[in-house]
Amino acid sequence: MPGDGSLEQLKREGRIVVVGASLAGLRAAETLREKGFAGSLTMIGDEPCEPYDRPPLSKQVLLGRASADRTALPRLRSVDATWRLGSPATGLDMAARRVRLADGDEVPYDRLLIATGVRARRWPNEAEAELDGVFSLRTRDDSAALARRLDAGPKRVLVIGGGFTGSEIASACRERDLPVTVTERGAAPLVGALGGVVGAVAAEMQREHGVDLRTGVMVTALEGDASGRVRAAQLSDGTSVEADVVVVSLGALRNTEWLAGSGLGAGPRGIACDAGCRAFDIRGIVTDDVYAAGDVARCPHPLFGYQFLSLEHWGNAVSQARIAAHNMLSESTDRLPHMEVPSFWSSQFGVNIKSVGIPSMGTEILIAQGSLTDHRFLGVYGYQGRVIGAVAFDHGRWLPFYQELIESTAPFPPTFATVDRRPEGQRPLDADFPDPSVPTHGPTVTLSGYSPADRRMTFTPAH
Amino acid sequence: MTQTLLHQILDYANRADPYPLYKELRKTPVHHEADGPYVVSTYYEIRGLLHDPRVSSDARNLASNAADPLASEAPAQESTLPPGFLKLDPPEHDRLRRMTNRPFGPPHSPHRVDGMRGELRDIVTGLIDGIGDPERIDLVEQFSYPFPVTVICRLLGIPREDEARFHVWADTLAASLDPDPDADTVGRGKEAQDARMQLGMYLAGLIEERRKNPGDDMLSQLATAQGDDGPMTTMELLSTAALLLIAGHETTVNLITNGMLTLLRHPDVLQRLRAEPRLAVPIVEELLRYEPPVQLVPQRTTLADIELRGVTIPKGSTLWLVLASGNRDPQRFEDPDRFDPDRPDIQHLGLGSGIHSCFGAPLARLETQFALAELARRLENPRLLDDPPPYRQNAVLRGPRHLHIACDGIRP
Numbered sequence: 001m002p003g004d005g006s007l008e009q010l011k012r013e014g015r016i017v018v019v020g021a022s023l024a025g026l027r028a029a030e031t032l033r034e035k036g037f038a039g040s041l042t043m044i045g046d047e048p049c050e051p052y053d054r055p056p057l058s059k060q061v062l063l064g065r066a067s068a069d070r071t072a073l074p075r076l077r078s079v080d081a082t083w084r085l086g087s088p089a090t091g092l093d094m095a096a097r098r099v100r101l102a103d104g105d106e107v108p109y110d111r112l113l114i115a116t117g118v119r120a121r122r123w124p125n126e127a128e129a130e131l132d133g134v135f136s137l138r139t140r141d142d143s144a145a146l147a148r149r150l151d152a153g154p155k156r157v158l159v160i161g162g163g164f165t166g167s168e169i170a171s172a173c174r175e176r177d178l179p180v181t182v183t184e185r186g187a188a189p190l191v192g193a194l195g196g197v198v199g200a201v202a203a204e205m206q207r208e209h210g211v212d213l214r215t216g217v218m219v220t221a222l223e224g225d226a227s228g229r230v231r232a233a234q235l236s237d238g239t240s241v242e243a244d245v246v247v248v249s250l251g252a253l254r255n256t257e258w259l260a261g262s263g264l265g266a267g268p269r270g271i272a273c274d275a276g277c278r279a280f281d282i283r284g285i286v287t288d289d290v291y292a293a294g295d296v297a298r299c300p301h302p303l304f305g306y307q308f309l310s311l312e313h314w315g316n317a318v319s320q321a322r323i324a325a326h327n328m329l330s331e332s333t334d335r336l337p338h339m340e341v342p343s344f345w346s347s348q349f350g351v352n353i354k355s356v357g358i359p360s361m362g363t364e365i366l367i368a369q370g371s372l373t374d375h376r377f378l379g380v381y382g383y384q385g386r387v388i389g390a391v392a393f394d395h396g397r398w399l400p401f402y403q404e405l406i407e408s409t410a411p412f413p414p415t416f417a418t419v420d421r422r423p424e425g426q427r428p429l430d431a432d433f434p435d436p437s438v439p440t441h442g443p444t445v446t447l448s449g450y451s452p453a454d455r456r457m458t459f460t461p462a463h
Numbered sequence: 464m465t466q467t468l469l470h471q472i473l474d475y476a477n478r479a480d481p482y483p484l485y486k487e488l489r490k491t492p493v494h495h496e497a498d499g500p501y502v503v504s505t506y507y508e509i510r511g512l513l514h515d516p517r518v519s520s521d522a523r524n525l526a527s528n529a530a531d532p533l534a535s536e537a538p539a540q541e542s543t544l545p546p547g548f549l550k551l552d553p554p555e556h557d558r559l560r561r562m563t564n565r566p567f568g569p570p571h572s573p574h575r576v577d578g579m580r581g582e583l584r585d586i587v588t589g590l591i592d593g594i595g596d597p598e599r600i601d602l603v604e605q606f607s608y609p610f611p612v613t614v615i616c617r618l619l620g621i622p623r624e625d626e627a628r629f630h631v632w633a634d635t636l637a638a639s640l641d642p643d644p645d646a647d648t649v650g651r652g653k654e655a656q657d658a659r660m661q662l663g664m665y666l667a668g669l670i671e672e673r674r675k676n677p678g679d680d681m682l683s684q685l686a687t688a689q690g691d692d693g694p695m696t697t698m699e700l701l702s703t704a705a706l707l708l709i710a711g712h713e714t715t716v717n718l719i720t721n722g723m724l725t726l727l728r729h730p731d732v733l734q735r736l737r738a739e740p741r742l743a744v745p746i747v748e749e750l751l752r753y754e755p756p757v758q759l760v761p762q763r764t765t766l767a768d769i770e771l772r773g774v775t776i777p778k779g780s781t782l783w784l785v786l787a788s789g790n791r792d793p794q795r796f797e798d799p800d801r802f803d804p805d806r807p808d809i810q811h812l813g814l815g816s817g818i819h820s821c822f823g824a825p826l827a828r829l830e831t832q833f834a835l836a837e838l839a840r841r842l843e844n845p846r847l848l849d850d851p852p853p854y855r856q857n858a859v860l861r862g863p864r865h866l867h868i869a870c871d872g873i874r875p
Contacts, residue, residue, distance in 0.1 A: 350570075368516070369516055369553065370553065370554065371554075374554070376554075376557070378516075394557075397514065397816075397817050397818045397820075398514060398516055398817070398818070399514075400510075400511075400514040401511070401514045401515050401516060404511065416517055416766075416767040416768075417517065417766040417767045417778075418516035418517055418766065418767075419516050419517075419518075419519055419552040419553055419766065420516075420552060420553040420554055
């Protein structure tokens with residue numbers, strides 16, 4: 001209760017437990033200490049190593065420019081925590097305020113932050129997934145193992161799924177002059193996140209860099225040789241691809257299974273929380289002691305019609321972590337909403353791709369600067385007559401301007417003159433996003449209705 | 464007659480401390496006098512315009528040159544060299560900057576600047592060793608000027624002994640950037656035109672030579688480029704080389720001199736730097752906020768009507784973005800008039816922002832860090848002989864003409 005001293009007591013001698021020792025968990029812990037939390041802090045992580053940064057794992061590490069074990073996150077301040085690494089959380093008792101660990105231990109808390117993130121979706125056929133040479137890419141170990149295999153000079157790499165991660169892996173392979181095939185169920189790479197107009201540019205980039213890109217097809221089976229090594233993949237169009245390395249890049253699954261039965265509003269789409277990162281329970285009532293941040297959280301965003309957004313973006317993890325940590329230690333009127341405009345970046349085939357807002361909400365796109373043919377442009381997405389997102393190919397320095405247009409719900413299409421407006425930028429095009437009922441590799445932004453805890457929802461994997 | 468605020472800012476009498484005038488200016492974030500430019504002086508508005516695609520750097524988009532005190536420059540350029548990428552918009556700007564970056568920075572040349580550390584240290588050591596009488600040092604003549612000029616010559620592959628020749632041209636061209644409304648613009652335009660022509664001819668000869676005998680310098684690499692964008696035309700190469708040469712040696716001179724002046728006015732910080740050379744990094748950032756060598760960006764033009772803080776800036780207007788004022792905006796920086804290298808986030812406008820942000824920034828930072836750390840370490844008990852020092856005429860590229868200091872001796 002405000003003013004009753006309980007908050008001061010929490011700050012002085014409370015117990016805060018953070019489940020998930022990656023970017024969001026670490027930044028939250030640092031913020032707690034920065035805000036004067038002097039109690040006990042426990043960091044629980046399923047991996048045995050200290051928090052590390054993931055963006056290099058699909059870029060510099062695969063190129064051999066950085067070693068996977070040298071990607072530890074910089075520490076912004078000392079967090080003075082008890083680290084329980086390598087022992088994943090397996091259950092939550094909300095009534096008793098305890099987190100159960102795989103080793104049988106129970107850790108009590110006064111405030112809990114859940115930042116368990118996502119994991120790579122595995123190849124659905126167990127036996128095929130076990131073949132030697134089949135990889136996915138999410139963790140440091142995944143990246144190190146894949147980099148080692150690329151070092152050995154495979155005859156061909158097959159990347160299943162042309163999303164951002166898959167495209168970055170293909171880019172790294174081509175930079176190392178390795179033959180690579182990319183299969184994508186949609187009409188083009190990146191189509192789920194950026195739509196068909198921009199997807200066509202991504203497809204051109206891949207082909208110009210020598211990627212054997214197969215769109216509109218699925219991999220139906222992986223074949224191994226007698227010694228259990230992968231050797232080929234069967235495609236839905238009846239063809240096959242011989243490859244001795246296969247990278248399954250079919251998006252991510254949210255790590256919420258450990259919360260099953262806990263009463264928290266957690267499911268395959270993440271943990272529903274309010275704009276202040278407080279988690280809902282399955283009754284749709286907000287808890288006051290359980291918070292969520294990072295890839296696993298989904299929050300209503302005021303700029304986007306209060307729809308619940310879950311974002312697998314680096315910047316979102318940092319910003320949500322800070323908000324959650326701040327709110328844990330604040331009276332209700334001092335709490336802050338998570339209002340950061342979504343943004344992400346990718347680097348592939350020599351092009352720097354950046355985005356702000358939510359392109360995948362857009363129905364139209366206007367190429368406001370530069371040109372699609374040059375692969376250097378700034379595309380603005382429109383939704384119901386307003387600017388809702390923007391994407392930049394080697395045009396990132398202009399994005400702050402477009403972010404302001406999104407924040408101020410500026411009208412779409414923008415009619416004013418700009419530098420470098422080409423004839424193709426005179427009128428908007430259909431952004432050409434795939435029908436959401438047809439699964440692709442999945443966009444990196446998932447929108448869902450006001451349904452914080454739809455326990456009956458069934459989840460259909462992409463394969 | 465009382466002077467308008469703009470005249471006061473340009474008035475040489477106020478060169479030593481324009482900051483109270485900027486404070487006055489910020490009361491009207493978008494300031495407009497009669498037929499003059501729209502002057503923007505607050506942090507967030509300047510930063511917004513630096514990223515605004517409705518703002519052009521190409522003087523050809525001006526509705527009229529008549530009202531622009533800097534207008535003398537544009538015709539001078541047309542008749543000699545095409546504008547450098549500083550005064551171009553995309554896509555030409557992007558292409559030229561990309562090609563120029565190829566032999567300078569990542570991804571193609573990630574080691575260029577870093578690889579100059581040893582050289583920078585040797586040049587600094589040599590200059591300090593050669594100071595002579597410690598009782599009367601002109602830091603500008605003996606250190607701040609020769610250091611970056613030597614560096615830019617090595618980087619570009621220009622013989623150091625030609626310095627006397629291009630120094631005159633560079634000085635003339637830098638002076639032509641000064642928007643002094645009382646100056647003889649026609650005469651000065653003619654001078655700038657001649658200087659640019661002569662500099663162009665000098666560089667043309669040099670480039671011809673580098674084409675025949677390429678070295679690992681930037682001019683050779685630019686002249687023989689084999690990138691995705693193909694080679695630059697000779698005219699593009701000349702204007703790019705002129706831009707690098709001038710920009711690479713005017714601004715850093717002032718940054719280093721402003722730096723030493725500021726440190727001598729803040730002996731506690733100087734003392735800390737002496738004990739802890741790594742402090743040079745935040746000191747240089749705070750310096751770029753507190754005394755930026757480029758005080759304002761005068762050559763931007765609006766391509767559309769832009770509404771800002773209740774003012775509509777019409778299409779075709781000239782903008783002045785007063786970076787040095789934005790850097791002192793209390794809306795952005797707490798206690799902005801205090802020099803404080805311990806500030807938690809010094810996101811200054813000193814190097815600009817957006818697509819035209821300072822091309823040579825990594826080199827300028829490294830040079831100034833080395834220069835200040837070594838001066839702090841080696842000069843014993845340094846003190847200012849004139850405060851304020853005599854300034855150059857230029858209000859845009861603002862810095863002392865001389866900085867007379869004395870010290871008890873030079874440490875080895």
